[in-house]
Amino acid sequence: MNQFVDWKLAAKAAKTLMPAGPKIQSQDAARIVEELRIAAGEGLVEAEKVSKLSSSAPSQTLVVDRAGWAKAVSQNFSAMLPAARQEVPGAVPLIAGAELGAVLSVLGTRVLGQFDPFVGPRLLLNAPTITQIRGELNVNARDFYLWIATHEQTHRLQFEHAPWIPEVMKQTLAEAFEPLAGNTSSMRDLGERLKSMKSEVSELTSIMSVLEGHAMVVMNDVTSIRSIKTIRRRFEARGENRSALAILLGKVLGLDAKALQYKRGAKFVRHIVDEIGYEGFNEIFTDREMFPSADELDHPERWRARTR
Known part of the structure; x- marks a missing residue:
């Protein structure tokens, strides 16, 4: 097999x-699916309005069940990971596939949506989990x-205005995995490889933190959502929430969980937006060097001093 992970597994x-x-009635399920599709369109309008970014690229919206979500996310990560240049030895793909399948089974009950820049691009909305959590939050x-x-x-806008970001993700994964082909029979060797990639991994954690933090700040600045304070309070009371992309990158690359928290990136973005506005903040998407170091x-004031 020339893949490091058996994604079908x-x-x-x-x-x-x-x-x-x-469990819900079929007519209720159909209504929820339609309401989520409508929300996807309205969400883009709100994201553009708040962030001061605009979209002109086409994107697909998929309202899926949990199995469909897991399949789509697997396709996303399969597109991110490089194919091995030679046969991957041993049971590594099967072990990794089983391990990550177990992770996906947990994430599928927690993650509400995902924007996929690698396949599509497309927006995934996990209807059963959205329905369940909305009910729990009342x-x-x-x-x-x-x-x-x-x-x-908002993630859609980020990737559209900074198309270099998905390439950085793919490059980092390639640098981590490709040297291992033909030389490993366990995931332990990947961990050793990653220890020698501190600068690349540090950059990726910073990028992911900013992307997640920016999306959180934007969603919380939507003025048309009347019950937003209630939603924020109850949602945040559930604990830290990260995207499937952040969590799975953390699993595959061993990224520091603390570095990938929404709150860390959100604090940085909130500081910059309050200081120079969204238009000023959006300069960050123009170049890789504009993203903050760890x-x-x-210390956003240091970023401001460097980028002025």
Whole structure:
């Protein structure tokens, strides 16, 4: 096999291990799917309005069940990872596929949506999990759908205005995996390889933190969501939430979980936006060198001093 991960196995394992989600009548399911599609369109409008970024590139919206979400996310990561130049020895792809399938089975019950820049591009909305969590939070459905859609559509704008970001992700993964082909029979060797890639991994954690933080700040600045304070308070009370992309990159690359928290990136973005506005902040997407270092992420004034 010339893949480091058996992604078909990962999707199959996730489907087997994941609960299907809340049981609802077919007419209610159809209504929820339609409302989520509407929210996706409205979310792009709100994301553009707040962020001061605009989209002109086409994108697909998929409202999926949990098994469909796991399959789509597996396809996304398969497109990110390089194919090995030679046969990957041993049971590494099967072990990695089973491990990541187990991770996906947990994420599928937590992650509400995902913007996929590698396949599509496309927006994925996980209908059963959105329905379940909205019920648990007891919040207005339309407001909640719009809040989530705005977050994911902000990612769409980020990738469109900084097309170099997906390439950095793919490059980092390639540098981590490609030298291992033909020389490893375990994932332990990958961990050793990553220890020699501190600068690349540090850059990727900073990029992911800013992307997630920016999406959070934008979604929380939407003024048309009447119950946004209630949604924010109840959602944040559930604990730290990260995207599937952030969590799976952390799993594959061993990225520092603390570095990938929404709050760390959101604090940086909030500081910069309050100081120079969204238009000023958007300069960050123009060039790779404009993104903050790990140190600047925690000290935005240093980033400002460097980039003025």
